[in-house]
Amino acid sequence: MALNFPLRQKFATQSRAAGAWLTLPSTAVARTIALTKGISWVLIDAEHGLITDHHFYDLNNIVAASGASPLIRIPADEPWMIKRALDSGAHGIMIPMANSPELVRKVVEGTKYPPAGIRGYGPMFTHAAGALNATYKDAANDNIIVAVQIEHPDAVARIEEIVQEGIDATFIGPYDLAVSMGVEVGGAEHQAAVEKILKATKKAGKVAGIFCLTGEQAEKRFQEGFDMVSVTTDIDTLVDGFAAALGKVNSL
Numbered sequence: 001m002a003l004n005f006p007l008r009q010k011f012a013t014q015s016r017a018a019g020a021w022l023t024l025p026s027t028a029v030a031r032t033i034a035l036t037k038g039i040s041w042v043l044i045d046a047e048h049g050l051i052t053d054h055h056f057y058d059l060n061n062i063v064a065a066s067g068a069s070p071l072i073r074i075p076a077d078e079p080w081m082i083k084r085a086l087d088s089g090a091h092g093i094m095i096p097m098a099n100s101p102e103l104v105r106k107v108v109e110g111t112k113y114p115p116a117g118i119r120g121y122g123p124m125f126t127h128a129a130g131a132l133n134a135t136y137k138d139a140a141n142d143n144i145i146v147a148v149q150i151e152h153p154d155a156v157a158r159i160e161e162i163v164q165e166g167i168d169a170t171f172i173g174p175y176d177l178a179v180s181m182g183v184e185v186g187g188a189e190h191q192a193a194v195e196k197i198l199k200a201t202k203k204a205g206k207v208a209g210i211f212c213l214t215g216e217q218a219e220k221r222f223q224e225g226f227d228m229v230s231v232t233t234d235i236d237t238l239v240d241g242f243a244a245a246l247g248k249v250n251s252l
Contacts, residue, residue, distance in 0.1 A: 001139040004130050005091045007041040007069035007228075008143060011168065011207055016222055017041060019068075021211075021233035023049030027062045029234050034066035041069040043230065046085075047096055053081075056088035060128035064089070070128060071145065077103050079110035083120055086111065089128030092145025094171060099154040101161040107148065108166040112141050145169070147209060147228075151176035156193045159200045169207035169228055172197055198225055 002008075010017040019041035020033045034042050042063045044051055051059070056072060063070035069091040074081040077095050085093050095107050109117040123129075123136040131139060148162065151173030155162060163170060172194060178185040181193065194210070201208040202225065209228035212218040213236055218229045246252060 001131075001135070003091075003136075003139050003143040005069050005143055005145065006067060007071070007091060007145055010040050011145075011227070014227070017207075017209075017228040018218065019043060019071075019228065019230050021045055021049075021230055022059070022063075023051065023233060023235050025049075025051045025055040025059070027058050030059050031062045031066050033234065034063045034068040039068050039231075041071055041091075041228070043094060044070055044072045044090070047073045047075045053084045053088065056085060056090065057125055057128075060089040060091075064091070064128035064130075069145070071147065073149075077107050077110075079106070079118060082107065082110040083122075086119070086140075086144060087122055087125060089126045091129060091143075092147060092168070094147040094149060096149045096173070097152055097155075097176075098148030098150060098162065098170075099152050100158060101165055104148055104162050104165040104167060108146055111144050111146050112166075113137055116141055147171045147207075149173045149176075150197050152180045153177075153193070156196060159197050160204075163200050163204035163206050167206060169209050170197060170201045171209035171211070171228065173211055175211070 017040050018038050021043045022030050023045045044059050060070040071092045071094055072085040072090045073094040074085050098104050113119050126132055126136045146167045147169040148167050149171050178190050183189045198208050207227045210221050210226050211230050215231050218231045221229045
């Protein structure tokens with residue numbers, strides 16, 4: 001059985017998967033983003049955003065009902081966090097600082113029901129995934145999306161091993177990567193690391209993703225060969241929109 005995950009369909013057809021970041025625990029904002037033409041996934045940010053697992057169920061359902069896949073970025077590679085995110089109906093998870101194949105293997109095991117993994121059984125509230133209980137369990141292992149963030153030189157050094165684990169996608173955090181490398185975003189060393197991650201991911205037959213803040217950045221990354229790219233965040237859109245409007249007002 002296949003679950004109806006818009007992002008999984010994008011992967012299957014090798015289509016561009018454009019998404020956006022949600023940092024505010026607002027169903028109204030989530031629905032507005034998910035209904036935007038061209039958006040196939042919304043990242044519900046429980047790492048740096050104001051979102052906690054208290055908000056997961058409602059946000060997952062509003063995003064899924066609007067035709068996009070809700071993905072939850074949890075704060076750490078903890079199986080209980082993965083379980084909480086998936087049991088609330090998320091179509092997938094994103095894990096920050098996936099710096100070793102050992103860590104990634106643990107994450108993948110946390111997303112799978114036995115015997116493939118260690119996920120505990122309790123899918124009573126997976127409405128956003130389109131199935132509950134036994135029906136959900138039978139389909140979850142093959143459909144849940146696992147994306148791991150590559151944002152540290154340790155991960156870059158072991159990227160060929162990381163992509164051999166049971167993930168669906170790597171997702172570069174370019175700003176964290178630059179900070180952890182001690183280099184400038186877009187500089188030669190930074191871009192070489194990005195290209196290494198992209199090449200290894202594609203060679204392994206996995207989806208290559210990267211964080212962007214603007215449509216111009218996103219288009220550039222799509223042209224470079226990335227498959228899954230964010231185009232903006234909710235808070236950046238608010239800040240930029242207000243700044244652009246106020247910039248047209250004189251004498252403030």
